Amino acid sequence: MLHRTEGIVLRTISFGEADLIVTYLTPDFGPVKIFAKSPRKVKSRFGSSLEPLVQSRISFWGKEDASLPKLTQSDIIHSFQTIRDTLNSFLTVSEIIELTLHFIPEREANKEAYSLFLNALYTIENNSNKNLAIIHYKIKFLELTGYIPKLDACGRCGRKGNCFYVAHGTILCETCSAGMVSSARLSPGAVKLHKDLLTWDITKINRIRPSDMLLSELSHIIDMHIHHILTKPLKSREFIHSLSE
Template sequence: MPLYQSPALVLRTMRLGEADRIVTFFTRKYGKLKAVAKGALKPKSRLSGRVEPFLHVNIIVFGKEKADLFRLNSIDIVEAFMPMRERLERLSRAYVSAELVDICQKEGDVNQAGFDLLLSFLRALNQDMPKDRQELLLRFFELKFLSSIGLEPALEKCVICGAEPKGDKTGFHPAQGGVVCSRCLPGSPSAIIATMGAIKLLAKGMSLPNERLSRLSASPKLILEVDRLVNRFISAHVARDIRSERFLKL
């Protein structure tokens, strides 16, 4: 059977019997795939400690092309992100990001932009930053990842009429995926009120390179508004709730 080699990020693991694990990888070359890590639960196994969530690794798996389950042949750790693991607020956001990717990324669909985004996000979480910037970073990761699979929010023109929104009285339509101008807002009961400041912040974040997202800052009020808008957008377009979100409230 052919071998497949790729940089990868560990999204999650599941116990299989007494000694093995099923590992869900997000690979740069092949998209999301699952592989059996034989003996990974044995203390003396060469795979022990190398298939934990959020590890950046290089893997070799083998199996039939487009198989439902591959076999892990070898794995080398590139980055472990230890400082992130030692802080609950950072680790919680890593779990949210991995769960979103796991839910939304189809197995076998290559998404190099999404892989690079998640890797950049984990590297940013590995650095010291205030909680408010961590929150903004997470919300922009979510929007950018959804954009990488074709769910980019429309922030420049009204999703109803196509006009450029003006003034501070604007809305955001989660289901239709974008901003609503003041003229269309009264006739759009499913839209939620949004300040132009929040819309502009969303647009700015979406335009920035991944490595600069961690530098974004805003007032606590604006961060709360962005948090609300992004969560409503996710609820409208993602098949199920992100259960890891509850860890952010601890």
């Protein structure tokens, strides 16, 4: 049957001489892999709509259980060209693409994940503080998928604490953490930034102006937490680190 939805290209893999397998993030099917016939040939009817990050209205054809439905139409809504044109922005986005693909099940409707991702792209495109947009995405994404770390109080008894224990995904107070080795200490500023980012919609994050130090402190905790959940660091993050060395 024919399906119609909109989607953002997360990834493409060459298939044969001229074909592509495109991984879209869609609101109605979550991440979905779709076969695109001959888009690499000149004058393809898909034009440049299969570039990574392009948001399009798409139609695809395939039986309900077909492993690889076929793309029949793709019309660009927004191309996010400026993100693709800047290496730094593109690397930043690669990281959240990987995170998204790791956690969101294929072929399950997920309107929240789609709009979170789409809003993050718009914010990264228009905002100079890309690091803030990225950490906002990660925090909201962890909340959406049920993996948000607890940073405001001890995760066992609710008392105050300021040491994060990555194996437990939470802050623990002195009593509850007796004999354990803390993964990192958190400043009150970082705890507040985490709370603000959780509460605030992405359209309002321009009003938050954290210092670089605070941002990097919280990013460190969040990345450590994600690393622990994935049991390995995100590939793109390792790549970004290797570039900056």
